[in-house]
Amino acid sequence: MVKWSLPAKTDLKQIHDYIAMDSRYYAKKVAQTIVEKTEDLPSFPERGRIVPEIGVAISDGVRSCFLTKEKQRVRGSCGTGKSTWLQQVLPDASICTKLIRPGSCQEHDRSLQVPEDHRIRGRASQDHLGQDPEERTPGASLRIHRSARSSGVSKGEEAQRPTGLPFA
Amino acid sequence: MESLKEEAISAISKMPDSADIDEIMYRLYVIDKVRKGREAVLQGDVVSTEELKREIESW
Numbered sequence: 001m002v003k004w005s006l007p008a009k010t011d012l013k014q015i016h017d018y019i020a021m022d023s024r025y026y027a028k029k030v031a032q033t034i035v036e037k038t039e040d041l042p043s044f045p046e047r048g049r050i051v052p053e054i055g056v057a058i059s060d061g062v063r064s065c066f067l068t069k070e071k072q073r074v075r076g077s078c079g080t081g082k083s084t085w086l087q088q089v090l091p092d093a094s095i096c097t098k099l100i101r102p103g104s105c106q107e108h109d110r111s112l113q114v115p116e117d118h119r120i121r122g123r124a125s126q127d128h129l130g131q132d133p134e135e136r137t138p139g140a141s142l143r144i145h146r147s148a149r150s151s152g153v154s155k156g157e158e159a160q161r162p163t164g165l166p167f168a
Numbered sequence: 169m170e171s172l173k174e175e176a177i178s179a180i181s182k183m184p185d186s187a188d189i190d191e192i193m194y195r196l197y198v199i200d201k202v203r204k205g206r207e208a209v210l211q212g213d214v215v216s217t218e219e220l221k222r223e224i225e226s227w
């Protein structure tokens with residue numbers, strides 16, 4: 001049986017709450033995915049990568065693992081009428097959402113009906129311009145980029161380092 | 169278990185001389201996180217994945 005320590009549970013809740021500021025749907029999804037990742041530990045207790053931040057001696061039994069596959073996956077699009085929201089899960093597990101005009105992306109231009117909480121509330125952010133060539137497509141206006149990378153517990157070297165005082 | 173001070177000193181001494189304050193703080197943060205988790209497990213402050221999954225449903 002896999003046991004989660006209470007500090008780990010608290011961290012997971014914080015990750016959930018952070019993502020939930022944009023999307024409750026994806027917040028729950030990410031939390032569930034992280035938990036599911038730990039479920040096969042009884043069969044493979046040493047799976048994952050030795051954590052470089054802590055020495056080999058201390059990291060005995062400590063491993064990190066990644067949440068997503070290499071390939072980019074389009075998770076769905078939603079919208080009606082004049083615009084369509086396109087959501088992508090990038091390789092680093094961040095979620096990219098952009099507003100595309102009808103016809104600018106035929107593959108994803110179908111109007112899918114999705115639950116209300118699936119929709120990400122708009123909050124403009126430009127700080128990731130250029131990370132994804134697709135995001136520079138003319139006619140596509142960038143809306144949100146929310147990273148799910150704050151999980152230091154289960155992510156490896158690409159996990160984003162907290163800035164400022166990490167203990168705060 | 170190694171004392172926190174020993175753990176911190178050995179972790180910092182293994183870092184390159186050019187390490188900046190953020191890198192040092194981050195490393196100490198990771199060590200602290202792992203340590204607190206292990207202490208909680210030793211004290212029995214744990215939940216099973218099944219319980220946790222049920223709890224997430226209500227988040």
